Amino acid sequence: MKRLLTGISAATLLLGSTALAETNLKLVEVITSPERTEVLQGIVDEFQANNPDVTVEIVSLPWGSAFEKLATMVAGGDIPDVVEMPDTWAALYAGSGQLVSLADHVAGWQHGATLTDKTVAMGSQAGDFYMIPYGFYLRAMFYNKKLLAEAGVESPPETMEEFMAASAAVSELDGKYGYCLRGGPGGTNGWIMFAATMNGTNEFFTEDGQSRINEPGSVEGIQFMIDLYKNGYAPRDAVSWGFNEIVAGFYSGTCAFLDQDPDALIAIAERMPAEDFAVIPMPVGPSGEAFPTIGFAGWSIFDATEHEEEAFDLVAALSSPEANATWAKRVGVIPIHKGADQDPYFQTEQFAGWFEQLNGAEYKPTTMPTYLEQWGYFASTVLLETSQEALLGQRSAQDVADEWAELLTEEYSKWQAKQ
Template sequence: MKIKTRKSIHLFCLLVLIVFISACSSSSKSSGAADENTITVWTMTKGLDEFVTEFEEESGVSVEVQAIPWENAHDKLLTAVASGKGPDVLQIGTTWVAEFAEAGTFLDLSDYITDYDNLSADNFYESAVETTKFEKQTIGIPWYVDTRALFYRTDILGDLGYPNGPSTWEDMIEASRQLADRGDDQYAIDLPATDPQFPFVLAWQFGWNYEVGEGAANFDHANFEEAMKLHHLFYDEGLSQTGEGKEFFQAFEDGSKPMFISGPWDIKTIKDRAPDIEGKWDVRLMPKAENNKSMMGGAHWTVFHNSDKVDQALDFINWMADPETQVKWYEANSELPANTVAWEDPILADDPMVSTFGEQLEATQPLPLIPEYERLGQELLNTLEQINRGGADIDKSLETYRNEVSRILGE
């Protein structure tokens, strides 16, 4: 009896073990198959999880989207780099490229591009492609782009003889002085005082360029100083308000600030927030000094350096870079296509305001592709704040800024 019971127990345990091994094997195979057909994507843009369902259906690849708020994204990426545990695909803003590329975050895509129809540099704006390069590597593929242009009230500027807006900075100064002379609390333009990119844009228009090898000496050039003095003129003469003042879109609607410089997203915002001035405002190219260059912004798709799903990741990026996909993304999110063929679609080509941004994108320049760029930009804003609001001497303040740049760059 005991022997029979012992044999029964042994047989039962053996059967349990076989079932367990079989289940583990089945689970392992199932999990592996799922893993092979699943990629993780980190993005700072809302709505991607619903948008990619078409790709999932076409490719059979599942896309796990994690949306990260911009304010948390930098620290999360740093943690991923430090741990080596990141997504397969991640979005990167153009101003973060150099910093994270230097840290080895991205896979070099140089040897993969020719294998995919939509990844060729010829498909995109030249300046956008420049922002994907770091030390001869291609670390990403342009996804969407943005730039800055001049929004203006056609009715108010038309009364001053500028129905198409001021085309040069000389015209801008003349028109602005007339606008400020209208009376108390009347200004000309709301300059982007908190945008670290704008001072660089202004300097480019005066013929200045940042040369990586020159370091702090870049900011000792006469045309850079000329641009900063122009910036100060608008505050010194009361053409632009020092301080926040009236709510931004209210000031544009009531005409107390009939011009501002911003990106394409504000087309929709004005239509939604200020419907009473429909037909009384427009967008034009940036005013010209030596040129009318603006900045090339936007975001890229990149592959995390140790992803084991490179093929699937690049299939996804190739799909996102397709002109048809890019038009659909614009329709869903109002973010401008990086693929120039997409701009031939009537939804973009037949909208004169959006087309203006498309034209401005042809006259853009990438921001300095150095890891320290954001610190240099923020420090320049602090310097201009001291000049414009604190009354600090321009020459002395710019000298102090150059010293600070030298310290930041470790010269």
């Protein structure tokens, strides 16, 4: 009997040891949709199959409230091990010392050397590498060929003036609008891009550190957006539209134009015949140039993790050439590894607008000043609230531009002081 009890005790200890050895990781995604979550789950499932001692819990936060929800989680101690980190939030978390430096991890990673220079540059903050981007979002203009033809617009617009005129013409059609305006969450890019295009520069600050967002040309670009809405060239409820709404507005035939990244192509291509739409470069402004925004997100590890090695193993699995190629094709981003652009998938006509922008001298991709610690707050909260007020006629373009400029100038001054 004693031997039996001893055996049971040993087995119990063994089972307890095994249970203690199991690693549980929490992964938070913030740019969510059913399709993206499905792809992410597939990659995570493969990782777990290859690492049976690791269990990964995926927590999906809705994008419209993700900034606040993640901040609340972190402040309350419910800190994930791995997080999908948008570029606009990186400075906030890296600058406050909450992210693990990935430099040494990547240096010892078998695929570290194949990351493109842009990937490494974009994933760096304050001289360190805090994120492995999973791809890049570059804005270009979708247009509905049928709606333009019906409205008598002979060719897609090449300039901002032509864009406004074409939007007006389509809006004369019953129940149709020119532009799928993103007035709700995630609309920062449109305001910044139009302001830069009308101002003729994508420099955010002057040599003496002043924000350029309230310069006359920038205010003209902000007013351009307001006019599209005020004149009825965008749906009235577009004041609160986010990503899903603007994409649905385009593929449903409600709007003729949509400026978006390659991620929108997936949903659109599934619902519209290829011959009914195309993607062209963003229209140029008075300077003859356009400044399409280029953004990114990626995988970061919180410093609070108790499982840094396993967390990086997960990030490495998500970022491998094979997994990244799958992610890029299914989610709609430009991939991160050298040679990935030779994949036939990215050499199709559907990607022509984006690659024309990457190669054309008149198109100058704009990177947001994500190095400013409060940029995430500005983009997710301040700009959202004030731009909606401007669309609804409660504030002028100059008024909101001055508020934005004051905040950004102050943040830039703080950043300079730390250099």
